[in-house]
Each structure stands twice: as C-alpha cells, then as structure tokens.
Amino acid sequence: MDLKYTPEEESFRAEVRAFLEAELPADIRTRMRLGRRIAKADLTRWQKILHGRGWGAVMWPARFGGAGWNVVQQHIFEEERADIGAPPQNAFSLRMLAPVLMNFANAAQQEYFLPRIITGEDWWCQGYSEPGSGSDLASLRTSALRQGDHYVVNGQKTWNTLGQYADWMFCLVRTGSEGRPQQGISFLLIDMKSPGIRIKPITMLDGEHEINEIWFDDVHVPVQNLVGEENKGWTYAKFLLTHERTNNAGIGNCKRALKKLKEIASRQTANGRPLLEDSRFRDRIVQVELELMALEITNLRVLSATADESRTLGPEVSVLKIKGSEIQQTLAELQMQALGPDALPYLREALDMDWVADPRFAGHYAPYAPPLTGHYFNMRKTTIYAGSTEIQKNIISQMILGL
Amino acid sequence: MDFNYSNEQTALRDTLQRFIDREYDFERRRELAQSVLGYSAEGWARFAEFGLLSLPFPEEFGGFGGKTVDIMLVMELIGRGLLLEPYSSTVVMCGGLIRDAGSPSVKQSLLPRIGTGEIKLALACYEASARYDLAQVNCTAASGGGGWRLTGQKTVVLDAPSADYFLVSARSGAGDAREISVFLVGREAQGVSLLAYPTQSGGRAGDLRLDDVWVGPDALIGAPGEGLDIVERAVDLGAAALCAEAVGIIAALNEATLNYLKTRKQFGVPIGKFQALQHRMADMFIAAEQARSMAILAAVYADSADAAERRRSVSAAKAYIGQAGRLVGQQSVQLHGAMGVVDDVIVSHYFKRLTMIELTLGDTDFHLGRFAATLMS
Numbered sequence: 001m002d003l004k005y006t007p008e009e010e011s012f013r014a015e016v017r018a019f020l021e022a023e024l025p026a027d028i029r030t031r032m033r034l035g036r037r038i039a040k041a042d043l044t045r046w047q048k049i050l051h052g053r054g055w056g057a058v059m060w061p062a063r064f065g066g067a068g069w070n071v072v073q074q075h076i077f078e079e080e081r082a083d084i085g086a087p088p089q090n091a092f093s094l095r096m097l098a099p100v101l102m103n104f105a106n107a108a109q110q111e112y113f114l115p116r117i118i119t120g121e122d123w124w125c126q127g128y129s130e131p132g133s134g135s136d137l138a139s140l141r142t143s144a145l146r147q148g149d150h151y152v153v154n155g156q157k158t159w160n161t162l163g164q165y166a167d168w169m170f171c172l173v174r175t176g177s178e179g180r181p182q183q184g185i186s187f188l189l190i191d192m193k194s195p196g197i198r199i200k201p202i203t204m205l206d207g208e209h210e211i212n213e214i215w216f217d218d219v220h221v222p223v224q225n226l227v228g229e230e231n232k233g234w235t236y237a238k239f240l241l242t243h244e245r246t247n248n249a250g251i252g253n254c255k256r257a258l259k260k261l262k263e264i265a266s267r268q269t270a271n272g273r274p275l276l277e278d279s280r281f282r283d284r285i286v287q288v289e290l291e292l293m294a295l296e297i298t299n300l301r302v303l304s305a306t307a308d309e310s311r312t313l314g315p316e317v318s319v320l321k322i323k324g325s326e327i328q329q330t331l332a333e334l335q336m337q338a339l340g341p342d343a344l345p346y347l348r349e350a351l352d353m354d355w356v357a358d359p360r361f362a363g364h365y366a367p368y369a370p371p372l373t374g375h376y377f378n379m380r381k382t383t384i385y386a387g388s389t390e391i392q393k394n395i396i397s398q399m400i401l402g403l
Numbered sequence: 404m405d406f407n408y409s410n411e412q413t414a415l416r417d418t419l420q421r422f423i424d425r426e427y428d429f430e431r432r433r434e435l436a437q438s439v440l441g442y443s444a445e446g447w448a449r450f451a452e453f454g455l456l457s458l459p460f461p462e463e464f465g466g467f468g469g470k471t472v473d474i475m476l477v478m479e480l481i482g483r484g485l486l487l488e489p490y491s492s493t494v495v496m497c498g499g500l501i502r503d504a505g506s507p508s509v510k511q512s513l514l515p516r517i518g519t520g521e522i523k524l525a526l527a528c529y530e531a532s533a534r535y536d537l538a539q540v541n542c543t544a545a546s547g548g549g550g551w552r553l554t555g556q557k558t559v560v561l562d563a564p565s566a567d568y569f570l571v572s573a574r575s576g577a578g579d580a581r582e583i584s585v586f587l588v589g590r591e592a593q594g595v596s597l598l599a600y601p602t603q604s605g606g607r608a609g610d611l612r613l614d615d616v617w618v619g620p621d622a623l624i625g626a627p628g629e630g631l632d633i634v635e636r637a638v639d640l641g642a643a644a645l646c647a648e649a650v651g652i653i654a655a656l657n658e659a660t661l662n663y664l665k666t667r668k669q670f671g672v673p674i675g676k677f678q679a680l681q682h683r684m685a686d687m688f689i690a691a692e693q694a695r696s697m698a699i700l701a702a703v704y705a706d707s708a709d710a711a712e713r714r715r716s717v718s719a720a721k722a723y724i725g726q727a728g729r730l731v732g733q734q735s736v737q738l739h740g741a742m743g744v745v746d747d748v749i750v751s752h753y754f755k756r757l758t759m760i761e762l763t764l765g766d767t768d769f770h771l772g773r774f775a776a777t778l779m780s
Binding site: 129132133134135136139158159202203204205207211268269270271272275278280281336337339340341342343344345346347358360373374376377378380381383384385388389390393 | 746755762
C-alpha cells in the first residue's frame with residue numbers, strides 16, 4: 001500500500017500544470033472561474049489546443065490516437081484540469097461513445113469517427129431517454145425500420161443534453177419486438193443534419209437552455225451507421241452507461257468546488273468574522289470534505305482494478321456515481337448558503353462574460369455570487385441523470401449484494 | 404387547546420382560495436413573475452376587498468384585529484399559490500411594526516392607507532456583510548434641521564421596487580453602536596435611490612441607498628434608540644409568516660409528488676409501488692406534519708408580549724422548517740426525476756421558493772444559533 005505519488009508522477013503533474021497554465025486561453029479561464037456561460041466555440045477551441053499537444057483524448061489507448069496514459073496519469077490530468085479551471089471536454093463524445101466504438105464498432109466506423117472526435121470536429125449528443133422511458137430505459141419506443149440500405153427512424157427522445165450544438169447523435173432505437181424489451185434495441189449513429197429531425201429547447205429550473213426534446217419523423221439513417229449487431233444495442237448501451245457513471249464521480253470538479261467553497265466562506269462574513277470561522281458552517285464544509293477524501297481513494301481503487309484492461313468496469317461504479325453526485329450537490333448547496341441573503345437576487349445577465357457588478361450594489365455583491373444559486377438548482381439533476389440514485393442503489397443491491 | 408379555525412377564519416380562507424383558483428393559476432403566475440411590476444396590481448386590489456390588507460390592524464384603524472394565526476392562514480395559501488404580492492413586507496412586517504411601535508398619529512396616517520391598498524411598504528433592515536444580524540447597522544441618522552438626516556445603504560430589501568415607503572433602521576446615537584432607531588422614508592424623498600432586481604423565486608428586491616436624506620421629526624417610529632427591538636419583533640412576525648408560507652408549499656409539493664408516484668409508470672407499475680419510494684414519501688409526510696406544528700407554534704407565540712418566548716418559538720420554527728422544506732423540496736424534485744428540474748412544471752418553482760424561504764430573514768444556522776443562545780440565558 002502506498003498512497004503517495006512517485007517522483008515520475010509528480011514531474012508528470014508539473015508538466016501537465018505547466019501546459020495548462022501556458023495554453024488555457026485567459027478568457028475561457030475567467031469564464032470558468034466566475035461561473036459565466038461557456039459557448040460551444042470555447043469548448044471546441046480548447047479541444048483543438050489539447051489535441052495539438054497530443055492530449056485530445058487522455059483516456060483513450062494510444063492505438064486510437066489517445067494519450068495512452070494509465071489511470072493515475074488520467075487522474076492527475078483531471079485534477080489539474082479542474083483545479084486550473086479548464087472546461088471539461090465533451091464527455092458524450094470522448095468518454096461515452098468512444099469506448100463503445102473502440103469495443104463494438106467496425107474498423108471503418110472507428111477510422112471515420114474517432115479522429116473527428118479528437119480534433120473537436122464532431123460534437124456528439126446522446127439519444128437515450130424518452131418521455132415514457134427514463135429509469136426504465138429498456139422500454140424505449142423510438143423505432144428504426146430497415147428499408148433497403150437505410151433505417152427509417154420515428155419517435156421522440158427527451159432530456160437530451162446540448163443537442164443544439166450536436167453534429168451527431170448516438171441513439172438507442174427499437175429494431176425488434178420479440179422477447180424481452182432489452183432484446184430489440186439497436187445502437188445507431190445519426191447525423192443531426194438529416195431531414196426529419198426537429199429539436200425543441202427545454203428551459204431548466206435555473207432558466208438556462210441545456211436540454212432538449214428531439215423528434216424523428218421518417219429520418220433516413222444509412223445501415224452502415226449501425227454499431228455492432230442489430231438488436232444487441234442494449235449490451236453497448238449498458239457498457240456506455242458504466243463509463244458515463246465512472247466519469248460522474250467528478251473528483252477533480254469536486255476538489256475545485258471545495259476549494260472555491262472555502263474561498264467564499266472566508267470572504268463572506270457572519271457576526272463580523274469570516275464565515276469560515278463559524279463552527280456550525282465550518283463543520284458542514286469539513287463533513288463534505290471527508291466524503292470527498294474517501295471517494296477520491298475509492299475512485300482510484302476502482303480504476304486501478306481495471307488498469308490492465310483484462311477486467312472491465314462493473315456495478316461498483318454505482319458507488320462512484322451516487323457519492324460523486326451527492327458531494328457535488330452538497331458543495332453547491334454550501335456555496336449558495338455561504339452567500340446568505342446575497343443568494344436571493346436573480347441576475348441573469350450576470351452569467352454573460354462582460355457583466356460587471358453595478359456599483360450601486362452597495363459593494364456587497366461579490367463577482368462569484370451571481371451564478372451560485374442557479375448552480376445549486378441545476379445540480380439537482382446529478383442524482384437524476386445517468387441512472388438516478390435509486391437505480392444505482394438497485395444495481396448495488398441486485399448485482400453486487402445479490403438481494 | 405384548540406387547533407380549529409373559527410367560522411370567520413374558514414370563510415376568509417375559502418374566499419382567498421377561490422380567488423387563487425380562478426385568477427392565479429401557474430401560467431398566470433409565470434406571466435406575472437416576468438412582468439415589469441412582478442405581481443398583480445388587480446390581485447392587490449382584491450386583497451384589499453377581502454380585508455386581507457387590514458387583517459392584523461386594530462379596528463379603530465380600519466382593521467379586523469387579527470392575530471398572527473390569521474396571517475398564518477393567509478400565508479399558507481400564498482405559499483400554495485406561489486403568490487408574488489408584497490403581502491408579508493407591507494402588511495405583516497411593516498404594518499405589524501407600525502401597529503406595535505407607531506404613535507397613534509402615525510398609525511392613523513398609515514394603517515388605513517395600507518388597508519385600502521393605497522400604499523405599500525418595505526422593511527430595510529439588513530446591510531452588506533451583516534448577513535442576518537439586525538444589530539450590525541452602519542446607516543446613520545443624525546438629528547438636524549428639525550428632523551433627521553439619513554445616510555447609508557441597505558441590501559436585498561424585499562419588495563423594495565413596489566414600495567412607496569421604507570422603514571429603515573439607522574444608528575441614531577453618536578456613541579453606542581446599538582443605539583438604533585427606525586425611520587419612515589418616502590420612496591420619492593430627495594437622496595433616495597434604488598437598484599432593483601428580481602429574486603430567484605420570482606419576486607422583487609433591491610439595494611437601497613440613502614444620501615443625506617432629510618426626514619421630519621414625525622418620521623421616527625417608536626422611541627429613539629429602541630429600533631433594534633422594534634425591527635427584531637417585525638422580522639419575527641415576518642419569519643412566522645414565512646414558516647406558514649413554507650407549510651403551504653410543503654403540503655402542495657407532497658400532494659403533487661404523491662400524485663406523480665401514483666401515476667408515473669416505469670417497469671410496468673406506478674413508481675409508488677417501490678418500497679424505497681414509499682418510505683421516502685412517508686418521510687416527507689412526517690416532515691409536513693412536524694413543520695405544520697412548528698408553524699402553529701411560531702404563529703401563536705409571535706404575538707407574545709414576552710420577547711424571549713417569541714424569539715425562542717419563532718427561531719425554533721424557522722430552523723426546523725428550513726430543514727423540513729429542504730427535505731421536501733429536494734425529494735420532490737428527485738421523485739419527479741427530470742420533470743422536477745424543468746421550468747414549465749410547478750415543482751421546480753415550489754422547490755426554488757422553499758430554498759429562498761430558508762435563506763430569508765435568517766437561515767437555518769442563524770435561527771439554530773439564536774435558539775441555542777436562549778439556552779444560556
């Protein structure tokens with residue numbers, strides 16, 4: 001047992017840090033620090049910079065153009081990435097779809113799609129949930145009927161994240177009605193420019209446009225865009241969800257949020273003293289810090305066990321997903337509560353890059369304050385998406401505990 | 404012991420409930436929240452008609468002599484309907500403050516005009532960096548020119564944009580920082596400026612700036628130097644009202660969530676068939692009952708002449724309901740799944756309002772601390 005980083009790993013960390021310090025554009029860094037809106041152009045610009053350094057996909061094996069790093073290196077990169085405030089990369093493309101393509105797609109698909117992901121050329125979104133199929137995903141009804149060399153897709157997807165930016169969607173469709181519902185599902189890659197796709201924004205509780213409803217009306221998809229075998233999509237879908245949930249632990253983001261929370265609590269005041277000195281509030285910060293310390297090591301234990309690629313990720317990632325999402329929520333809650341009455345104003349324009357606080361704000365409204373309440377509201381999604389906490393607990397009790 | 408409402412109280416509740424059912428549905432509420440005014444001017448006029456705006460005032464000033472228990476009944480419906488009108492600011496806190504501390508002539512000049520809906524008021528009692536401490540006041544009132552000159556800033560003044568008058572706490576003694584007095588300041592007075600903004604739960608607030616604002620001698624409400632007690636009492640009335648508002652929201656959220664558990668099907672059955680969710684819903688039911696009990700406690704003792712008893716009860720209720728509201732709010736969202744985090748379903752609006760209630764007029768930590776302090780005395 002040794003929890004210390006080796007000298008090689010420490011120098012690797014320094015190398016990563018130096019690169020991020022030098023190359024992360026200042027405007028993006030400021031937006032991230034202040035919690036302002038991030039545009040697609042910011043994200044693709046950053047992806048191209050990373051790609052230029054050979055770090056466009058640090059979690060991919062080298063044979064697919066990835067950095068070929070081990071789990072500790074990936075962990076270090078993610079920690080430094082979050083700490084400096086570089087935007088997260090598109091997880092739908094890099095962390096969710098890509099492992100499916102690497103494991104189940106044919107060579108032509110891999111050669112076409114993977115490089116376009118790593119360069120930032122293609123933006124991918126996910127077509128999983130439907131109005132009647134959330135936790136019970138296998139009941140999905142969007143249909144794909146084979147007609148010659150095309151599938152004709154009809155149906156509706158919902159809770160689609162950032163599909164308004166997407167060039168492509170990986171989509172679960174029903175191609176068969178025999179047997180259990182899981183058996184008739186296929187995994188299709190759909191060009192978002194295809195005729196017959198209609199996308200409608202859903203406003204979330206924080207007032208922002210992050211998710212969409214999407215309708216398919218006789219959308220023609222070439223059969224070569226089927227991944228793996230027809231009616232085997234559920235296997236790929238579950239494989240993808242396992243990868244998604246690992247990512248959901250979000251250790252780096254949590255560490256950064258904890259650091260920010262402490263900064264906020266040292267700047268806000270209570271009874272004429274920094275809020276951080278208020279024992280009631282400080283103990284709640286400490287409580288979530290302990291949870292995060294435990295999760296960081298649990299996360300490394302789970303990832304290390306799969307480092308040799310001989311074992312695949314299993315139901316234990318549900319532990320990471322549950323704890324990671326709860327910690328993110330608690331941190332967002334404490335950041336908001338640290339503001340006290342300053343959490344009340346709703347300043348939508350304050351999420352724009354060029355916003356500066358009106359001097360008439362009596363000097364009390366800190367630059368970090370405006371996004372925090374909306375962020376708390378928004379973070380409620382984390383225990384709902386990617387398989388709700390309740391579904392994760394079912395997985396643990398059934399798959400691990402055998403109950 | 405009697406936990407029942409009287410016939411008059413029931414009739415008042417029915418009247419207000421009918422108004423909300425007919426004229427204040429969720430769509431209307433959303434339109435109002437996005438309008439310039441931020442609430443319904445017609446609704447305010449109807450409140451006056453119903454007698455709500457003079458409910459807690461003595462009969463000699465055109466009121467009904469109502470108690471905070473009557474206010475509770477109104478606030479519960481305001482919560483359930485997510486009403487945006489500045490009722491708590493104008494009637495409960497400022498009206499209550501004037502009723503409890505004003506001179507006969509001040510009461511005579513203001514309370515009847517509040518009751519008819521002619522004027523609205525906002526309580527300006529918090530300052531930057533003071534968090535929820537009413538005693539931390541840097542705004543000053545210097546006597547001079549036959550009256551007072553006020554200078555300073557007040558932050559997150561609830562319902563400030565619609566107010567015709569502000570009740571402002573200010574330091575009126577040269578030496579003792581705790582020598583605080585309350586002043587009535589007109590919105591249009593020279594030197595008054597306001598930065599208005601919406602709040603996270605659809606209401607309105609603002610930061611108030613007073614630059615050498617002159618007010619006459621009759622603007623002083625209550626005796627000089629007694630302002631802290633006066634404001635604290637008014638804020639306690641407001642906190643008791645917020646507790647009742649939260650109880651209304653909690654009940655509405657539990658109804659909506661229970662209905663969702665019975666109707667939303669996954670895996671071939673209503674999700675309410677799953678025991679994990681049944682127990683969660685049972686916890687939310689328990690929280691609602693306990694919260695209601697605490698809101699009753701706060702309402703009854705908010706009127707107590709014994710300040711220690713009042714502080715203890717109101718803080719107990721506000722701290723308890725802050726936590727109960729957080730549980731019910733968060734779990735209602737969770738049990739609704741993605742339907743709980745979208746803007747066009749009412750659940751998220753209830754959740755946001757409960758969240759803001761917890762952070763208004765003292766958060767849970769503040770009231771836990773205030774309650775704990777009573778153990779020492």
